[in-house]
Amino acid sequence: MDTTSDKGIAELQKENQQLTEQVRRLVAAENELYRIQSKLDLKLRLYRQLYEVSNQFNATFDLNEVLQIVIRFVLYELNFERCLVLLPTLEGKAFQVQALDGYYTDEEQETLSKFQLSATEPALLPLITKAERIICPANSDQEALRELGHRFHMDEYAILSLGGKGEEPIGLLIAGNSAEMAENQERVEAEGEAIISLANLANQATTTMKNLRFYQASKRFVPEEFLEFFQKGSIVDIALGDHLSKEMTIMFTDIRSFASISEKMTYQQVFDFVNSYYEQVSPIIRTFKGFIVKYMGDGIMAVFPNRADDALQAAITKQRCVAEYNEHRLKKGDPPIQIGVGLHTGHMMVGVVGEVDRMQGDAISDHVNLASRLEGLTKFYDASVIISSATHQGLLDPSNYKIRYLDRVCVKGKEEVIRLFEVFDGDPPELQMLKVETQENLARAQELYYDKKFVDAQVELFKVLARNPTDKVAWHFLVQAAQCLKDGVPETWTGDTVMITK
């Protein structure tokens, strides 16, 4: 009995031991499973976050935003303490900090904001010539790398090239930790998962930055305002035949006597001169909500989709800007320049013309041609800005400007007669004064002229010229009146000026 009982107890104990061992194994297996699961979860999370990052990259055209996305990922998903992105300096001889974040002391942050790394830094050489990355773990025995890290306040770090393999980097991504905080951060380990994710991030960022550079370059050919006008998110959405038709004001600007100015210059000087001029006046168009449809040699064609006042204010500002620009030219010993601006308002079509492989923006309409003719007339009337009656009618309050009536004109190639006005707010102050003082006499003279009272008109015109002997408008009417007196005028005479040249 005792033996049976002892045997039973022994068996139970053995069974118990086996069960315990099974439990231990099951628990160990479960722990291992959980450990693997955790690792997979982490990888999946990083994978998802990288996907999210790529969506964020796709949604922006702003380089600084791209860099912020990179930094946020490094700090908050990869859990490094500090992150810097360096971009090449203009001269390309060094990389300088473009963005940084993480926990730095105020002093560290101050020094890092001006931090630069020479492109010929010996420690960077392997990165620039062949390797994708430089890893400096906390226990690195490479003194040069440790010293390099101290310069950007990291005791363990990774530097990744933003640029393809074998290509010159377009930037450097640095992520790492200070020794004090490393314990609470993702550690820098050469074969660590975080470094692989960092490399993935760097690759994505590189592609985005390259695309962005291309996009920025293309924007120089197709302005953002043009895309906005067509409500297109990107240049790639622009297609041949895209157009928008609405009432707009179109502006033509030209440099007077460009041919005679440029003939004394070398080709390079001509380009420098034109580009220098464009640099001065082009931003004004954007300021007043217009956009440049195209540059035409020394001329600019621009449209203002919103208000005629935008176009006129831009024209006046341009004239003032040229006056300032001339002071600068005179100081350099260069002759001053004059520009003429023609404005007309009407229904027109702005669109994309050309062929599939070569497109450009253009504005098409009879009104466009008319605006071009008005610009041509600025020289004839010696007026800085000429606007059509349609533009005049489109102004919110014409009394806000210094405007005088010019003439009734039938431009070359058109049958319709249009009334023209000169806006002289952009003229030199003394000339403005003369035009204001003689404005009533000129208006009376024009009235008498159209009433065929040529002698009375001449009297008034002489009054104008007595004050302002160079007034070409007064001279024009004086000559016309004399001609009419000499030749006589038919019953059907209207007094319109018919232009036989452009």
Add this chain to the structure above:
Amino acid sequence: MNSLVICQAQYNLNKFSQIYTMSTKVGIGKSIHRNPKIAASEAVEMALNTGAIEKADFVFMFSSVGYDQKTIVKYVYDFCGGASLCGCSAEGTIAGWETDESNFSVVVMAIRSDELRLTNGIVGGLKSNSAEAGRAVAGSIRDRLNADTAGLFLFPDALTINFERFKTAMETELNLDRLLPLFGGLASDNWQWKQTYQYCNDQVTSDSAAWALLSGNLQIAGAVNHGCVSLGVSHKITRSEGNVIYEIDGKPSVETLRKYLSEAELTKGWGTSNMQFPLGFKLPDSVTEDYGQFFLRAMMSKDDQTGAVTVPTEVLQDETFYMTRRDYGLMVNGINRLGHQIKQQIGDKQPKLVFQFECCGRGKVFIREEQQSALLKSLRETVGSDVPWLGFFTYGEIGPLAGINQVHNYTCVMAAIY
């Protein structure tokens, strides 16, 4: 006296409560920014904004230990305009609908109230004499206890407190004819098991217990629950002293652990593997329905020389226990029960604020992020979706069970103030 009362402050918030309609505004803020100054600023700003509070009277805060503790507490205190502050370091934080077990997370609860009175303080010297520290807290709060005192929030250093001695000494010293419920959690340090921190106003100390006494026109609904299941046969404590278990089943405790843990888990994996097997002490049937079958104790540390393991509270020689294991299914059921227990206590009332003290062993070391989110969501939806909600992942949860203040392991302790 080994214990040292480091500081204490009292704010009487209902000075003018008879004139104005009583109200309590509570806002929750959180930040994960790596810079402690910015993190403090973001968390405080969010707390004040969500609570529509111009200036807070009282602030609770919990923070991960990635931040320099003195810096982050100083800035939270400063940005809150010097409002009384109570809190501790955490393994992770809980704010609103989010849990965060990263090394960089700070959560803030800003309170402005003319119906709650909060008094705070801190006591040191837990390691040398937890009982003395308990008596010191009793001395600090004695004069502030009123009929409307609802409870004491306590955030002690997990690595140095002997909770049983602290609590017993405090309760004996107070000699109250009713239970002063204790709620809170043992301060933690993101699994580093090196140093935890306790906060009182702009002071940060270790080996201390931060406390906040809550009184006023309110009640606290509390509940506690775990989700563990026993494994194998029972074990007997054959030699112990205080909270140190030297022998189990006649062998050094570590030897018995070898039945459950591999060598690697016992050596380099210790710190997380010790959390795998809570010691489960059988509870009387009267409390098992709400709480679960076992009273759980984590093995906080081990001594390889003696083979002893240490648990947070004292144990008795010859006491039997089971090794237990966390079970997600039980945890889900427990969370559901917890929510309904709170709901039962508060009835139709809406809590003004809720604290959740969650064992770090129920966090990311055991369940996945989405499971954690699902549990919190379920709890919040039961108790109140819009209620200001704050908490942290602890190294031990404090809450009364069956009329006795206890420190728990592997549980979720909730305190809803209504």
